[in-house]
Every structure is written in structure tokens, then in C-alpha cells.
Amino acid sequence: MRELCPALLNKTYFNYGGQGPLPTPSLEAIQASWRRIQELGPFTTDVWPFIGAEVSSTRRRLAELCGVAPHRLALSENVTSGCVLPLWGLPFVAGDRLLISDCEHPGVVAACVELARREDLVIDTLPVQQLRGDQPSTDAGVMDALEQGLTPRTRLVVLSHLLWNTGQIMPITAVAERLAQHPQSPFLLVDAAQSFGQIPVQQAAAAADIYAFTGHKWACGPEGLGGVALSERVLAQGQPTVIGWRSLRDESKADLSSSDPFHHDSRRFEVATSCVPLMAGLRRSLDLLDQEGTGDERWTQIQSRSEALWQALNNLDGVTPLLQVPPASGLVSFQLRHDAPPAEVVRLLGQQGLWIRDLADPSCLRACTHVTTTEAEAEALTTAITRY
Known part of the structure; x- marks a missing residue:
């Protein structure tokens, strides 16, 4: 797969958590889909079966990966819209409380605020950023923090599956089980930006109420296409927020007499016209990832590469990885024990063709390893870091 990604041929790339490189066969699939739509006519009776098949096959593929039935999978443009559109349709009343982890992405936090x-509503904080140890201790710490953070009025918990800053995996299934025992049965919203395409997601996606992901990061698909797995109770209780013709059971006419014109499945949270050719590109990228091994096999490869990088960085003077143990995913965050601003380090590394990113909370640098990452690339990054 590495040889199929032009973006990996002229640089040393560690920013899969921001955006994965698009393989050439995926770009070609997008182009072929666009050509086919134009051949059929972009708005003709001939084109609708093609578009319908593209949408249905993509929905089924993503639903299968999430371990849910297709009617529970809504297509979205990105993680933020996948989180926010169903979130804003949940049944809240004044005085309800939202429990949000201290490692959530600013886009989701801003929407909750x-x-x-x-x-x-009232916002409470779920502290998980300080959990830097092995998985059992992390899981226990999350559950302890959850017990302390829940109140009788808690109505929603927001917790990423894989924290975008520290790289810790959260025990989503256990959290969902605990929330089911709460008198309010709080909804569980999960940002899956860093998990989909990297670690196993089926159990977590099936357990969460809102599990939103994108195809353009670890799945190496095109930007502008993602999905959200929704629980049955969100489909039953959630109201549409941003509304368009795709939200409607009958898009052909505006029925002023109908009190419920919307789909009763995940499509009630879809809006209007989207870029259909992107669907062919994402499916092709998923096919290419499958050729690299099963999901578990790829996760093992990613862990092996991230552990080697973590260990090399941990052995350097002046470098401190955020985690006390090798990461369980491909996110390797670390801090430099001097005054060089992280953004400046990123700039200087970029001048050498080495691409990582800086994060603000906590202030650190982050390098991501994928199945396409080589040992030589990790060594090149480690060597470059010694100069700073």
C-alpha cells in the first residue's frame, strides 16, 4: 500500500491522525465514479440507480465495520458533523448535565458549550488526561473518574474511543454498561476520529449511542466522507437538526400536514447533496487496507511500529513520551525538556521532509505510525529529534 500513496514517496510522514495519504487506486476510483455519473447524466432517471447503489453499498460496508445494522449507520461529511447533528437532536431539559472528558477535540467541546x-445545561469535566499507564490501570482510572463525575442529572457523557492527544484507548463498552445502570441512562457520545481504521471498533461502536468517525484519517480515504453509528434509542428519541431532502421519507413534496415527515432510521440525520464519488474512493482504500491484513493484524503491526518509536524516543536525553508504557495505538506523543516551542520544532522538521504535528493540550509533539511506516522512517525521526 505504501508504494500506492504518492504522498509517502517524497517525505517522511507521521500525520495519519490528521489526515492519511490517499492511494492512487482510490483516486482513480473517485475519478471513474465521477466519469460514470457524467456519462449517465448528473440528473437523469438513468443515474439514480447508480447513485443509490453507491450510497447503499457504502452504508453497508461502514455499518459492517462498526458492527451495527445498516439502518443505524448515517453517512456524514466529517467527525464533527457526525457528532453534532444527532447530539443537538437529543431530548434535554434545563438543568441536565453533560460530562465531557478533558481530552475531547475543541470542535466537539465547542458544540457542547x-x-x-x-x-x-451544566457541563462537568471527566478527567482522563492524567492516565498515562498500562491499559488495565487506564481502564480502572476511567471507571473511577466516571463514578465520581456522574450526578443524578447527568444526561450525556462525551468520551473519545482513542484520545487524540495522549493516545490512550478508552473502555467504551464498560462505560456504556455503567451508564445503562444509571437512573437517567445518560447518552454516550464517542468521537472515533482516531480509532476507525486503526483499532478494533465494533464493540465500542455498537455500545455507544453516537459513534462518529471519518474516512480520511487512518482509513486513508478522501476527505469529506465519514459516518456515525447510532443506537436504537437515538433513532427513536432524537429529532433531526439540520434538515434537508435526505432527511425526509418523501423528498418529492413538502407536506405541511405531516407532523413526522422524517426517516425513522439513521437517514433522519443526513441532510442533502453529498459528493457520491468519494464513496468509491473510501471503499477502495478500505479494500487496500484489507490486503495488508485483518484488522487485528494491522493493529498488531501499528503497535509494533509505535512501540519501537516510543522506545527510541524514551531512550533519548531531553525527550519524555507522554505515556509511561508503549502506546496501544499508533499515536506517539512526547515532550522535549527544553524551551523550544513545539510549533517551531514541527517547522524545522518539515524543512527536512519529516512531518509530525504539535498539540496544545497538553503541549506536546505527536507522531503517528501506520502499517505503511517503516523502521528507517522511525530512525530518521529519532535522529532528527536529537538535534533539538
Whole structure:
């Protein structure tokens, strides 16, 4: 797969957590789909069966990967819209409390803050950023923090499956089971930006109420296409928020007499026209990943590469990995024990063709390893870091 990605042929790339490289066969699949639509006519009776098949096959493929039935999988443009559109349709009442982890992406946090302002809700913090040890201790720490953070009025918990800053995996299934025992049965919203395409997601996606992901990061698909797995109770209780013709059971006419014109499945959270050719590109990228091994096999490869990088960085003077143990995923975050601003280090490394990123909370540098990452690349990054 590495040889199929032009972006990997002229640089040393560690930013899969921001955006994965698009393989050439995936780009060609997008182009072929676009050509086919134009051949059929972009708005003709001949094109609709083709578009319908593209949408249905993509929905089925993503639903299978998430371990849910297709009617529970809504297509989205990105993680943020996948999180926010169903979130804003949940049944809240004034005084309800939102429990949000201290490792959530600013886009999701901002949406929760604005929701709280409009609906007179209260926001509480779930502290997980300080959990830096092995998986059993992390799981125990999360569950302890959850017990302390839950209140009788907690109505929603927001917790990423794989923390985008520290790289820790969260025990989503255990959290969902605990919330089911709470008198309020709080909804569980999971940002899956860093998990989909990298670690096993089926159990977590099936357990969460909102499990939103994108295809353009670890799945190496095109930007502009993702999905969200929704629980049955979200489909039953959630109201559409941003509304368009795809939300409607009958898109052909505006029925002013209908009190419920919307789909009763995940499509009630889809809006309007999307870029259909992107679907062929994402499916092709998923096929290429499958050729690299099963999901578990790829996860093992990613862990092997990230452990080697973590160990090499841990052995350097002046470098401190955020985690006390090798990461369980491909995210390797670390800090330099001097005053060089992380953004400046990123800039200087980029001048050498080495691409990582800096994060603000906590202030650190992050390198991501994938199945396409080589031992030589990890060595090149480690050597370059010694100069700073």
C-alpha cells in the first residue's frame, strides 16, 4: 500500500491522525465514479440507480465495520458533523448535565458549550488526561473518574474511543454498561476520529449511542466522507437538526400536514447533496487496507511500529513520551525538556521532509505510525529529534 500513496514517496510522514495519504487506486476510483455519473447524466432517471447503489453499498460496508445494522449507520461529511447533528437532536431539559472528558477535540467541546448555553445545561469535566499507564490501570482510572463525575442529572457523557492527544484507548463498552445502570441512562457520545481504521471498533461502536468517525484519517480515504453509528434509542428519541431532502421519507413534496415527515432510521440525520464519488474512493482504500491484513493484524503491526518509536524516543536525553508504557495505538506523543516551542520544532522538521504535528493540550509533539511506516522512517525521526 505504501508504494500506492504518492504522498509517502517524497517525505517522511507521521500525520495519519490528521489526515492519511490517499492511494492512487482510490483516486482513480473517485475519478471513474465521477466519469460514470457524467456519462449517465448528473440528473437523469438513468443515474439514480447508480447513485443509490453507491450510497447503499457504502452504508453497508461502514455499518459492517462498526458492527451495527445498516439502518443505524448515517453517512456524514466529517467527525464533527457526525457528532453534532444527532447530539443537538437529543431530548434535554434545563438543568441536565453533560460530562465531557478533558481530552475531547475543541470542535466537539465547542458544540457542547453552545448547546449548554441554549438549553440551560451544566457541563462537568471527566478527567482522563492524567492516565498515562498500562491499559488495565487506564481502564480502572476511567471507571473511577466516571463514578465520581456522574450526578443524578447527568444526561450525556462525551468520551473519545482513542484520545487524540495522549493516545490512550478508552473502555467504551464498560462505560456504556455503567451508564445503562444509571437512573437517567445518560447518552454516550464517542468521537472515533482516531480509532476507525486503526483499532478494533465494533464493540465500542455498537455500545455507544453516537459513534462518529471519518474516512480520511487512518482509513486513508478522501476527505469529506465519514459516518456515525447510532443506537436504537437515538433513532427513536432524537429529532433531526439540520434538515434537508435526505432527511425526509418523501423528498418529492413538502407536506405541511405531516407532523413526522422524517426517516425513522439513521437517514433522519443526513441532510442533502453529498459528493457520491468519494464513496468509491473510501471503499477502495478500505479494500487496500484489507490486503495488508485483518484488522487485528494491522493493529498488531501499528503497535509494533509505535512501540519501537516510543522506545527510541524514551531512550533519548531531553525527550519524555507522554505515556509511561508503549502506546496501544499508533499515536506517539512526547515532550522535549527544553524551551523550544513545539510549533517551531514541527517547522524545522518539515524543512527536512519529516512531518509530525504539535498539540496544545497538553503541549506536546505527536507522531503517528501506520502499517505503511517503516523502521528507517522511525530512525530518521529519532535522529532528527536529537538535534533539538
